[in-house]
Amino acid sequence: MSSNINTPISRRNFLKWSGAATAATVVGTKTPVLHALVPSDKKADASNAEYHFSACDMCLNKCGLVARVENNVVTKLDPNQKFLKSRGMLCARGNAGIAQLYDPDRLKYPLLRKGKRGEGKWQRLSWDEALDYAAEQLKKIADEYTRCGVLFSPGSDMQSTFVHWFAEVFGSYNVTTHESACLLSRNRAYLDTFGEVPFSDVLHTKYIIMAGANRYEALITPDSIDLMSTRKNGTKLVVLDPRYTKTAALADEWYPVRPGTDMAFFLAIIHVIISEKLYDQAYAFEKLYGLEQLSEHVKQYSPEWAEGECEIPAKDITRIARELAAAAPAAIVYPGRRTSDYVNSTQIRRSMAILNALLGNWDRPGGLLAARQVGLSRVELPEAPFYEDNPDDRLDIGKAHMMFEEEGSFKHMRDAIIEAKPYPIKGWFVYKHNPLQSEANRQRTLEMMEKLDFILTVDIAMSDTAWMSDLVLPAPSYLERQDPASGLQGSSACACVVTRNPVVPALFESKPVFEILKELANRLELGEYFDFTLEEYRKQQLKNLPDAERALREDGVYYNPSKLYGVYEGRIYKTKSKKIELYNERYAEMGVDPMPVYKSPRKVPSGRFRMVVGRNAYFTHCTTQNNALLHELMPENSLWIHPKAAAGLGIKEGDLVEVSSAVGRGELKASLKDGIREDTVYMASGFGVLSKGLTNIYGKGACMAEILEDFSDELSGNMAMHETFVKVARKVA
Amino acid sequence: MMKKQLAMVIDSSSCIDCKACMTACKVENQVSAGNWRNWIKVQDADFAQSGRPEGADSMHFQPGNCMHCDNPTCVQACPTSATYKDEKDGTVKVNENLCIGCGSCIPACPYGARYRRPDKKIVDKCDFCEHRRQRGDLPACVTTCPTKARTFGDLNDPDSDVARLLKRNKTMRVINPESDTRPNIYYMSMTAPLNWPVKAEIPTPIQLWKFVNPLVWGFVGLNALGVLAMLGKQLLVKDEPPVSVHEEKKEDAHE
Numbered sequence: 001m002s003s004n005i006n007t008p009i010s011r012r013n014f015l016k017w018s019g020a021a022t023a024a025t026v027v028g029t030k031t032p033v034l035h036a037l038v039p040s041d042k043k044a045d046a047s048n049a050e051y052h053f054s055a056c057d058m059c060l061n062k063c064g065l066v067a068r069v070e071n072n073v074v075t076k077l078d079p080n081q082k083f084l085k086s087r088g089m090l091c092a093r094g095n096a097g098i099a100q101l102y103d104p105d106r107l108k109y110p111l112l113r114k115g116k117r118g119e120g121k122w123q124r125l126s127w128d129e130a131l132d133y134a135a136e137q138l139k140k141i142a143d144e145y146t147r148c149g150v151l152f153s154p155g156s157d158m159q160s161t162f163v164h165w166f167a168e169v170f171g172s173y174n175v176t177t178h179e180s181a182c183l184l185s186r187n188r189a190y191l192d193t194f195g196e197v198p199f200s201d202v203l204h205t206k207y208i209i210m211a212g213a214n215r216y217e218a219l220i221t222p223d224s225i226d227l228m229s230t231r232k233n234g235t236k237l238v239v240l241d242p243r244y245t246k247t248a249a250l251a252d253e254w255y256p257v258r259p260g261t262d263m264a265f266f267l268a269i270i271h272v273i274i275s276e277k278l279y280d281q282a283y284a285f286e287k288l289y290g291l292e293q294l295s296e297h298v299k300q301y302s303p304e305w306a307e308g309e310c311e312i313p314a315k316d317i318t319r320i321a322r323e324l325a326a327a328a329p330a331a332i333v334y335p336g337r338r339t340s341d342y343v344n345s346t347q348i349r350r351s352m353a354i355l356n357a358l359l360g361n362w363d364r365p366g367g368l369l370a371a372r373q374v375g376l377s378r379v380e381l382p383e384a385p386f387y388e389d390n391p392d393d394r395l396d397i398g399k400a401h402m403m404f405e406e407e408g409s410f411k412h413m414r415d416a417i418i419e420a421k422p423y424p425i426k427g428w429f430v431y432k433h434n435p436l437q438s439e440a441n442r443q444r445t446l447e448m449m450e451k452l453d454f455i456l457t458v459d460i461a462m463s464d465t466a467w468m469s470d471l472v473l474p475a476p477s478y479l480e481r482q483d484p485a486s487g488l489q490g491s492s493a494c495a496c497v498v499t500r501n502p503v504v505p506a507l508f509e510s511k512p513v514f515e516i517l518k519e520l521a522n523r524l525e526l527g528e529y530f531d532f533t534l535e536e537y538r539k540q541q542l543k544n545l546p547d548a549e550r551a552l553r554e555d556g557v558y559y560n561p562s563k564l565y566g567v568y569e570g571r572i573y574k575t576k577s578k579k580i581e582l583y584n585e586r587y588a589e590m591g592v593d594p595m596p597v598y599k600s601p602r603k604v605p606s607g608r609f610r611m612v613v614g615r616n617a618y619f620t621h622c623t624t625q626n627n628a629l630l631h632e633l634m635p636e637n638s639l640w641i642h643p644k645a646a647a648g649l650g651i652k653e654g655d656l657v658e659v660s661s662a663v664g665r666g667e668l669k670a671s672l673k674d675g676i677r678e679d680t681v682y683m684a685s686g687f688g689v690l691s692k693g694l695t696n697i698y699g700k701g702a703c704m705a706e707i708l709e710d711f712s713d714e715l716s717g718n719m720a721m722h723e724t725f726v727k728v729a730r731k732v733a
Numbered sequence: 734m735m736k737k738q739l740a741m742v743i744d745s746s747s748c749i750d751c752k753a754c755m756t757a758c759k760v761e762n763q764v765s766a767g768n769w770r771n772w773i774k775v776q777d778a779d780f781a782q783s784g785r786p787e788g789a790d791s792m793h794f795q796p797g798n799c800m801h802c803d804n805p806t807c808v809q810a811c812p813t814s815a816t817y818k819d820e821k822d823g824t825v826k827v828n829e830n831l832c833i834g835c836g837s838c839i840p841a842c843p844y845g846a847r848y849r850r851p852d853k854k855i856v857d858k859c860d861f862c863e864h865r866r867q868r869g870d871l872p873a874c875v876t877t878c879p880t881k882a883r884t885f886g887d888l889n890d891p892d893s894d895v896a897r898l899l900k901r902n903k904t905m906r907v908i909n910p911e912s913d914t915r916p917n918i919y920y921m922s923m924t925a926p927l928n929w930p931v932k933a934e935i936p937t938p939i940q941l942w943k944f945v946n947p948l949v950w951g952f953v954g955l956n957a958l959g960v961l962a963m964l965g966k967q968l969l970v971k972d973e974p975p976v977s978v979h980e981e982k983k984e985d986a987h988e
Contacts, residue, residue, distance in 0.1 A: 076761050078873070078876055079755075089877060090757070091877075094753070094877075098760055219879070224749070228879075228880040244792070246749055252787075287844065619748070629760070685946065
């Protein structure tokens with residue numbers, strides 16, 4: 001039987017159908033009976049509503065929520081007021097979780113590709129057929145190309161950990177995640193300065209500089225909410241952004257910095273603080289390594305010099321440096337998250353980390369906070385098998401100076417797969433990850449896929465990556481499945497544990513990836529490594545937290561009251577010098593600049609624009625654009641362009657424009673914005689999709705990944721998504 | 734027992750335009766695609782001065798919903814008394830059983846708070862989530878708001894958060910000077926935009942009807958009401974707002 005995924009079903013039929021599916025599942029279910037968390041005063045509710053705790057999965061924040069269920073249908077998601085990390089809120093995406101659960105575009109049963117990749121012709125398979133086929137393909141690749149011949153790309157949800165485990169027992173080192181399109185360069189910079197990646201104590205700070213971060217739109221809990229609370233208490237916010245974001249709009253000061261020059265600004269701030277001796281000298285003597293070298297190094301970087309680079313007036317740089325130092329140690333240069341921007345992004349973030357070090361804010365109120373132990377136990381699993389014929393290393397090893405071995409770099413992995421060097425990769429297991437939309441240079445990803453014999457995607461809906469796959473397996477949403485426990489740290493708010501139990505039974509034939517992996521393992525004679533239930537796994541995780549199960553049941557969250565400040569008292573830093581490293585000896589040994597050396601970004605050629613990307617509060621990367629509720633908030637993306645630049649090109653508001661780069665092109669409507677630099681354009685991610693299975697957004701807007709060239713950070717291998725120059729032209733109808 | 738006046742005090746300077754309130758409301762009240770019971774108005778930044786808007790020139794976000802006015806023009810415009818001011822809690826309500834979906838109340842609201850609900854063929858609007866309040870919960874938009882820009886409660890209760898906020902802060906109401914409906918949504922001062930409420934338009938036949946209504950009610954009876962209501966519906970169901978017969982001097986809105 002061949003069926004086209006795009007066959008529309010009406011809302012009414014869908015609801016009938018999903019109702020039937022729900023009923024059917026309930027009858028024969030073995031789903032563990034869940035704690036119906038019905039506070040006594042609500043039991044008399046005429047609607048017979050039940051309330052269940054869960055944790056949101058619309059983005060990575062995992063905000064606590066309470067799901068209202070009436071007649072087996074989830075009717076509302078509300079914030080769990082006891083969930084401190086989110087400060088008891090649920091954002092638009094959190095509220096729209098219902099539309100992910102009841103999305104008519106959901107994958108409903110296993111689908112095998114018929115016809116060419118991307119043609120949209122599928123054959124419905126039974127689960128047994130699908131899993132037999134998948135196991136057979138994986139085995140074939142393992143036999144022919146070794147087990148490292150399969151690349152694994154887990155998403156970032158609470159079951160992704162099992163994909164990592166499966167890759168390990170299957171025997172492949174080749175795992176790439178979302179991280180190398182996101183925050184690896186920030187992590188690199190902070191690890192190489194402080195020895196760990198910190199959290200920001202936004203709530204208690206007095207002064208905060210945000211550069212390359214947009215916290216009022218790219219929501220991170222509790223930072224986004226704490227930023228408003230702290231502002232109400234008089235904290236000053238300075239924003240550097242080529243774009244007038246909502247964060248910029250609500251800041252005290254906004255500077256439309258020349259893209260790629262933030263390092264000049266921060267080096268000049270350091271210059272002022274050192275030359276005017278505005279730092280705590282006793283602290284510096286005790287904690288910092290390399291102040292002498294740094295003092296010498298930044299002499300060249302005066303505010304007057306920096307003004308010429310970043311276009312922020314020298315007098316403002318000097319003033320901000322003095323204000324920042326006066327507020328220290330309750331002052332933060334916000335580390336940010338997505339730093340996949342420039343080819344030197346690790347060094348840019350190093351300059352910010354070094355400034356934080358000079359402010360003496362580490363491990364202090366209003367500064368940068370160290371990680372706290374949540375107390376989850378590591379689950380004891382059998383030792384993964386060793387495969388003698390495997391190559392020595394992952395495929396992308398050594399492609400950048402300071403890559404993270406467990407994360408790698410998608411960009412370098414993709415290049416190596418295309419070149420088939422040093423060895424070929426022929427299979428790809430993708431779980432809730434969508435590189436065709438999230439990784440720069442979509443054509444290159446398609447080229448990589450052409451080299452592969454077998455692509456398997458497990459997802460909730462038909463993402464672009466699923467659409468181009470050979471076998472697509474339907475996963476349930478977070479409201480329908482049991483998950484392991486997950487430890488979260490929420491800055492000064494909390495260190496806590498959350499988990500998930502199904503709020504309603506899984507719809508259609510969807511199957512959690514844990515079950516899929518378990519059944520694949522059985523078929524590949526690896527069953528012993530998955531010989532446990534989720535319940536057992538979670539029990540082990542919680543074994544040293546005697547009160548956790550009760551708290552999770554009664555409050556939906558467990559808090560571990562651990563020390564917040566002064567964690568490093570009497571402790572050394574996990575760096576080579578055992579101090580906070582302004583000067584990084586290891587970098588010097590490797591021939592890398594031990595302190596950030598400013599290099600002016602490439603000039604935008606005339607007639608071109610630099611394209612930048614960034615989030616809004618409605619979309620998580622490239623995953624929620626098709627959600628019916630969120631789609632209504634932004635039905636398509638548009639090109640932000642300055643009115644003067646637009647006038648020069650004869651472009652008016654709403655005109656269709658073509659945006660093209662060296663690697664791709666796209667068409668979308670122009671949005672004339674005074675709040676973007678004349679040399680810069682911007683578009684939101686996740687549109688211009690290939691998949692006809694995303695019926696709300698198919699045919700809408702342009703694809704960021706198609707247009708962006710695949711530059712990458714020299715040190716971490718993180719994608720560099722602000723290095724692309726584009727041409728913009730009005731599209732003549 | 735003292736009568737309530739449910740109200741909201743909104744600190745629009747806390748709003749980050751994340752649209753959690755709009756999405757929460759849409760789900761809670763099953764508002765159809767294309768329609769909203771609440772909103773966030775945007776005051777665009779003024780780049781003309783310096784290129785770097787600051788202070789009052791900055792972009793500003795202003796959440797809102799039905800203002801549950803003390804002088805509700807929508808109530809005046811309703812031919813069947815389906816829309817009424819509830820004396821018990823001070824909210825403006827729509828009685829679904831009486832609403833004939835004529836839409837007269839839609840242009841009568843200066844705030845555009847009302848819409849035709851396609852599935853029920855009636856007019857719908859914010860009711861401060863009455864069904865949630867009956868369970869002891871706050872309205873969905875209030876509960877979900879990340880920055881807690883919206884505060885909800887009873888103005889007549891001096892211990893309520895809204896009463897306290899009102900007492901301690903300078904607040905303002907957003908009105909069209911030609912149609913001061915005395916709204917019960919208060920904004921902390923310096924909110925923007927201010928120029929968006931329109932002049933309330935109450936259709937002529939409705940005004941006439943309201944005038945003769947008490948006289949004819951006794952002897953025309955329910956049949957006549959039905960006939961007139963249907964007539965009214967036919968006359969008014971068009972999208973253009975009917976011509977106003979207000980005798981007031983015509984002035985351009987000065988904001």
